[in-house]
Amino acid sequence: MDMSQPIVVVLHGADRPPAMGPVEALSRVRYTNAGGLWSALNGAHALFVWDSRTPVLARVWDAADSLRWVHAASAGVDNLLFPGLRDSDVLLTNSRGVFDEPMAEYVLGLVLAFAKDLPTTIRLQQRRHWSHRETERLAGSRALVVGTGPIGRAIGRKLGAAGVIVSGVGRVARAADPDLGDVVPMAGLRSALPHHDWVVLAAPLTPETTGLIDAAALRAMRGTARLVNVGRGGLVVQPDLIDALDSREIAGAAFDVFRDDPLPPSSPLWDMPNVLISPHMSGDVVGWREELVRRFQDNLERFRDGRPLVNLVDKRRGYVRGGS
Amino acid sequence: MDMSQPIVVVLHGADRPPAMGPVEALSRVRYTNAGGLWSALNGAHALFVWDSRTPVLARVWDAADSLRWVHAASAGVDNLLFPGLRDSDVLLTNSRGVFDEPMAEYVLGLVLAFAKDLPTTIRLQQRRHWSHRETERLAGSRALVVGTGPIGRAIGRKLGAAGVIVSGVGRVARAADPDLGDVVPMAGLRSALPHHDWVVLAAPLTPETTGLIDAAALRAMRGTARLVNVGRGGLVVQPDLIDALDSREIAGAAFDVFRDDPLPPSSPLWDMPNVLISPHMSGDVVGWREELVRRFQDNLERFRDGRPLVNLVDKRRGYVRGGS
The missing domain is CATH 3.40.50.720 (NAD(P)-binding Rossmann-like Domain)
Known part of the structure; x- marks a missing residue:
């Protein structure tokens, strides 16, 4: 030919x-x-x-x-x-x-927005309301990055450079990975979740990862933890996420990807407190x-x-x- | 006694x-x-x-x-x-x-909020509106940190760890400072301003620094640059800032401190586009x-x-x- x-x-x-x-x-x-x-x-x-x-x-x-x-x-x-x-x-x-480095910066921005309560600051500004609040330290907090491909690795490096203690979840377990610290296998996700303040999803959507974050996984997260998804909407069982946010099983979520993309206006996620919705743009510099x-x-x-x-x-x- | x-x-x-x-x-x-x-x-x-x-x-x-x-x-x-x-x-x-490390994290959060257009994302979310936008890379951008005390140094290190190229403005010039890169003296501020994407104020308020950022300084900044003030409100001539934002001489501003603290509800700053107002909380973890x-x-x-x-x-x- x-x-x-x-x-x-x-x-x-x-x-x-x-x-x-x-x-x-x-x-x-x-x-x-x-x-x-x-x-x-x-x-x-x-x-x-x-x-x-x-x-x-x-x-x-x-x-x-x-x-x-x-x-x-x-x-x-x-x-x-x-x-x-x-x-x-x-x-x-x-x-x-x-997309690796842009997405890593985006995730760091989302995590800092939560730690420094920036969404509340913006909403108070719209009401011209001055209301001092205390914020969280980012350094010393713990992040679990799900996905050990180049995007997950860039996220691990970026969070690590900001002082976050990073662990990973991947297909193969390994210790002391230079980008992701200790990496547990997918089967170890559930037992790793309670030990982290941030859970960041950056895995490909495959039969193995579809619905990875379900009700049981959300229950295993800390009540103070936030879930960040820049991977694929299908990694998360969305009704379970909404339930977990409703019942305050987790403290917040930032999602850039959704099973239905764009997220329909009827979704309850748009209005939930402590939820950040962005339109699939994390890597698009x-x-x-x-x-x-x-x-x-x-x-x-x-x-x-x-x-x-x-x-x-x-x-x-x-x-x-x-x-x- | x-x-x-x-x-x-x-x-x-x-x-x-x-x-x-x-x-x-x-x-x-x-x-x-x-x-x-x-x-x-x-x-x-x-x-x-x-x-x-x-x-x-x-x-x-x-x-x-x-x-x-x-x-x-x-x-x-x-x-x-x-x-x-x-x-x-x-x-x-x-x-x-x-306050050093908390404030440095706060500044990194503000800078990433601008780079990733997070305030717009939050406002669009309130309208349940999905609108893809392009974002900016943070790494490789240039920040000028005014103030070489421990707060300015922590900011320099934090931005540097995120890939920002950092310079400083201090009382004494020096080259290749470990935290702040090349430091120019206060008298060199005006000529340094056009070369930076971020200008971060972290200096004490003294007779030498009062009104440091005035109309001429704002004119010297890039049209795409943002001004971040976590130092003292008096470092900036506020009417000049409002004029510069109005006429788009600079692209945005994030202020955590104001000459009048709290900022009165009548201030036009509250409603300006590309302005982030926070209530003097940057260091308060x-x-x-x-x-x-x-x-x-x-x-x-x-x-x-x-x-x-x-x-x-x-x-x-x-x-x-x-x-x-």
């Missing part, structure tokens, strides 16, 4: 990727939204999933007659790991690395779109040249292996 | 200091608010200024017939440096050290009151024994010397 001008389908939502000139010079690009994907896939060699939130690919998979590679403009690939793609020879790559396109372009050059792709997802595990 | 049971006046506001048992065992304590200070000072040997915001001491100074020592339950002592006390032999000590009393108690034991007091303020300079 001549790969000097591969056919690339770009699956986009409301916004197209920016700065596609170099990609267009390397390939024949077909832009489409979800509705046009079925016909666009015909004869295409590569698919650039710019809108990673749509589950449409599973439904039109039979049209992928020439597809050899799918690249996700995201770190999580849970929407792409349906049986058709997973069991095929089609390669899957992701954008591992783009100025320039992130351009960086995502550069990552795809780099892999496209490799694809064209027949060189190995970077950030190849282990489709059985659901994430890029190595360093975790 | 028999100092085995010195007479100590405690000047308090609405709240008295907690956990005074050990102090009461060491001395004869007279509790008073501002109204009773004049008569309470008669024959007193030491004054514990628990309410450091009242300027009453200057007005009743003539009643201090036996006073040898004034201790402030604060880091800033600007309210106490009136000519009567300054030119006397009365010793002045402060609570240097109690859970347990701070008890810690302040312990610091006084430690110095009281020294006073009774005739040993040198710690955290002795250089009354001509307006702060404790050493390490700055």
Whole structure:
């Protein structure tokens, strides 16, 4: 097959990727939204999933007659790991690395917002009300980071640099990890939860991690602890979270991701005290779109040249292996 | 003079200091608010200024017939440096050290709140509105910390640990300071301002620093920069600040201290976009009151024994010397 001008389908939502000139010079690009994907896939060699939130690919998979590679403009690939793609020879790559440091800063910001009671400060300011309160020290508090991939590691380093004592939860237990301290295996999550002030979710969504934080896990957390989720909404059983917040089993939650994304206006989470809702933006610093396109372009050059792709997802595990 | 049971006046506001048992065992304590200070000072040997915001001491100074020592339950002592006390032999000590690390965490929280647009997120959440935005990287941005005392140093270390490139402004210039990087003298402030994304005020209020941030200084700042003040309100010419925010000469401000404390409800600052107002609480972590009393108690034991007091303020300079 001549790969000097591969056919690339770009699956986009409301916004197209920016700065596609170099990609267009390397390939024949077909832009489409979800509705046009079925016909666009015909004869295409590569698919650039710019809108990673749509589950449409599973439904039109039979049209992928020439597809050899799918690249996700995201770190999580849970929407792409349906049986058709997973069991095929089609390669899957992701954008591992783009979001790590921005997300770690975001998590540190959320944690400090809780410790320093910043949401209350902002609400009091709206009422022009001066009300002194005491705040919490961050240094010396304990965080449990669930997920030992590059995002979890960046979070561990960032919190550690701010004086937080960090532990981790991962597939494999290990002691004295440089980024995450003592790492317990997933099976040890429940017994680790009571010993932490912050529980930060940064794991991929896989069959093993779906619903990881359920009623029993929330009950195991400290009453003073806060749950931060920048991973995937499906890591948490949302009704159980709402119950735990309602009954003050935990002291607060900051969520950037939700099973339903965007979070519908009818969700009770919006109005709950001590809950911070942000619109799936934790990793999206100025320039992130351009960086995502550069990552795809780099892999496209490799694809064209027949060189190995970077950030190849282990489709059985659901994430890029190595360093975790 | 028999100092085995010195007479100590405690000047308090609405709240008295907690956990005074050990102090009461060491001395004869007279509790008073501002109204009773004049008569309470008669024959007193030491004054514990628990309410450091009242300027009453200057007005009743003539009643201090036996006073040898004034201790402030604060880091800033600007309210106490009136000519009567300054030119006397009365010793002045402060609570240097109690607030350093809490304030540094608070400043990091404010800076991250701006970088990650957290105030907007909270306001949108109140309207149940999901609106994705791009955020800023904190690492690699540049902060200018005005004040090279222990609070400024703690801020420099904390921001530096989060990847911020830190410079300082102090009385004495020096290069490659371990906490503050390159430190320029006060006279170099204006030329340093255009090179920073964050300007953090943590200096004592002295004749040299009063009104340091005026219209010209604000004009020198980057249009994208934010001003953070955890020092003293008088460091900034407040009408100039309001003008600079109004005309978008700077991108935002977070103020924890104001010349009028509490900030009156009529102030236009409350409603300004990109302004964060907090009620003089940046250093006040859970347990701070008890810690302040312990610091006084430690110095009281020294006073009774005739040993040198710690955290002795250089009354001509307006702060404790050493390490700055």
